[in-house]
Amino acid sequence: MDNSFKSGSRKTVFRRIYARVGDYWQALIAAAVLVSVAAVTQPALAYIMKPLLDEGFNGAKPHYIWSIPLTVIGLFLVRGILNFLSDYLLAWIANNVLLGIRKDMFEKLLGMPDAQFQKGDTGRLMNRFTIDAGNITDYATEVCIILVRDGAVVIALLAMLLYLSWQLTLIIFIILPISVITTRIFVKRLRRINMKTVDINADLTRVVKESIEGQRVVKLFNGYRFERDRFLSINGSLRRFAMRSAIASAAMTPITQLSIAFAVGVVIATALYQGSTGALTVGSFAAFLTALAQIFDPVKRLTNVAARMQKMLVAADSVFTLIDSPQEKDQGGLKLDPAERGPISFENVSFRFPDAGSDTLSDISFTVNRGETIAFVGRSGSGKTTLVNMIPRFVDPVSGQITMNGRNIADYSLESLRSQLSLVSQSVVLFEGTMAQNVAYGFFGDTSEERIREALASANLLDYVDSLPQGLETPIGENGAWLSGGQRQRLAIARALIKNAPILILDEATSALDNESERQVQASLETLMKGRTTFVIAHRLSTVQNADRILVLDRGRIVEQGNHTELLKTDGLYASLYQMQFRED
Incomplete structure (x- = not known):
């Protein structure tokens, strides 16, 4: 068994991806039918070369002057319509699968134990949402299109090649498998490289996030060189692994093309011999070469599909590791x-x-x-x-x-337990939105404007809110960035007041404030604490004297x-x- 994936074997991860795709099996079948019908037009375009050269140029069938051009136009029109419809259906499936994956990820994320968040691995978590989840559906869609569309095209073209000359087709069958064997050698290396690249991308996201959030500390403590060196080191590693992946992927293409070129050379030599004996007409050979030329690109894409599949599996493993992560213990039913x-x-x-x-x-x-x-x-x-x-x-x-x-x-x-608790801490967490939205956050009871204003008044913040042009609908920025430290604390107190939980936890609620802000916040806290069971952590002992x-x-x-x-x-x-x-x- 392949144990290189954290969320299961390679086959298990693959099955989990396409189990989600299978939820939309009707659209998938419709897309497959459209793709298959479109694939039939490919050999038809090649086969036209036979009557065109054998009977068209010698004037044996004058109606070819208009019938063949119209046939070509019709085939392209039909193929274009069918490809558009199939691409639309596949995109619809992919986006619905992505919607479901991210929904499951987010639900699992919020249910993870607190210890998981204390590890400081936010860069990797964010990467899984923004990059890995998207990569699953992007690569899965590509793989579906390549396997179905290009697979159908190759089968149809091979059928026509056998019909035109089984001897020439046999030569192709003997030589081309060499490229397949070579590709398998590169695939294992690509898997290792791509898994390492996912880890490095997460590290890069973490470093950039820390630099953005800590930009003041970086500036004040002259951390430019440290942050720059740290970023350049990770960025350099990412470039090196990206180049290794690019080299491995790129090496497969010329090897495939070389084997194809060798096959073409042998085919031409054999065709010339058959032509000299009258076993092969010019039109048949032209149709054969046209079909052979058309088969190269889909064969190349089918050969490279393994690399895309590996990237898809690596991204899926990262996502499923999150989805499978242990959740908080919640066995109690009371x-x-x-x-x-x-x-x-x-x-x-x-x-x-x-x-x-x-x-x-x-x-x-x-x-x-x-x-x-x-x-x-x-x-x-x-x-x-x-x-x-x-x-x-x-x-x-x-x-x-x-x-x-x-x-x-x-x-x-x-x-039930947490519904009875409120928290006001030194590290206030606010959400991008308005004053009113943050006060009423997570509370499903009475969140009328009157209740919100009462909470703000008790938190000694209503006068400030009323002085703003937009009042309660004033945006506060990311994590309350447009508010002062004291205002952020009092907004958190208002949020606790409107929840009206009987148990209150105050964790260093005033330690980061200046004396004036502390005085205002302390007055708000005294209002909040009335009638509640309160647990207080304080660095400033003056705040716990009562x-x-x-x-x-x-x-x-x-x-x-x-x-x-x-x-x-x-x-x-x-x-x-x-x-x-x-x-x-």
């Missing part, structure tokens, strides 16, 4: 009733990242009551973010459990807990961190 807002408990929870040498979190236990605000503080790497990421099940404990209303959160469906309880983490363990006043009195790690920040301020 629905979380928001009316039953009981405590949330961490019971001896531990977590370790794959391949890590030690636990990120060790034996974490605490309970949060309804409406309580819990803050997590500690040095960088102490496990704060990992801990709160367990609540929406972005990561799951390796041991222990987290319960809500007395049930393990894994017993609830992900949709928390009901503060848990201090160090090296994945809870080392202190209490309110702000109690922790300062213990003169432990929290007091040390607080004094350090106080001196810095």
Whole structure:
């Protein structure tokens, strides 16, 4: 079995592609019939040479003066119409298949575990959508056209060649297989080259994406040379592999042509001998040569179809690897009733990242009551973010459990669990669209203008929105690029307000803001936190002083807990961190 593909054997990948094409079998059959009928016109054009030379030029049949030209025009007209209709049907099939592939890819993408996105492999993921998916249908369409159309043309022309002279045709059959054997040698090399090219293309996309998104850092830290060298290295590798692919593909063509030229030479010598004995007329030989000349291009395309098929299979393997990727574990079928807002408990929870040498979190236990605000503080790497990421099940404990209303959160469906959660983080994610669209994002309840305005007012952003010429319909740019940091945070708060989830996660929500923006955002957050169970991660300890309880983490363990006043009195790690920040301020 060929194990060179991640999503299955070569045959498996091939079957999966054409299983999707088979969903449109009626259009496919219609296209095949049209292509086959069009293929019959090819040998007919060649066969016209026989009566034209044998009976036309000697005046034996005067009506050939108008009948043969009209026949030629009619054949081209019929072939043109049939080819247009077949190309249209194949394009319709290809675009519908592409639509389905990208739909499946996107659904699988959003269902992938959070850990997959943390690998930073966005370049490869984007490549699969923009390049690989398109390559599947492009190459699959080409392969279909070549196999059906050129295959039918070759069969029809071979039938005519046998009819005109089986001896000359036999010579062709003996010599041409040499080119087929040679082609197989190149195909294996092309497969390896094309798979490597897909990987390098993904790396190139990633580097360009990072350079675009990090252009300010590149400029400020004088990273031009580093980014340029990195880009040139990958771009150079891409060029080298592209040239290897081009050389391998190009080498097949002259080898094929050389074998054909040798066959033609032998055919001419044999035809001259048959002509001298009266076994072959000039018209028959002219028709034979015309058919032979017409068969070269489709044979060449059929010979090269293996290279296109390899590119198609490589692209398909990349796409199916995404479609087959593991999804988030969602075995729970229970629905979380928001009316039953009981405590949330961490019971001896531990977590370790794959391949890590030690636990990120060790034996974490605490309970949060309804409406309580819990803050997590500690040095960088102490496990704060990992801990709160367990609540929406972005990561799951390796041991222990987290319960809500007395049930393990894994017993609830992900949709039900996450419907009860809102998140406001330091890295605000907004979507290209209007103010109103971002506030109402993902919420299927009441998203009237009045509700949106109420949410914006509670987030202290309504006055700014009303000052804009387009108001709620103001576009905000890619990821809110046209807004300030504080405005982006308050827009995210408005989004959380309109969702009105009973559980709130604040992850460094004000750490990237200046003092004035922090003051405005903090006021909005206080409105958002009212009546909600809130989990707060904060680097600035001044923002957690009013928390009901503060848990201090160090090296994945809870080392202190209490309110702000109690922790300062213990003169432990929290007091040390607080004094350090106080001196810095």
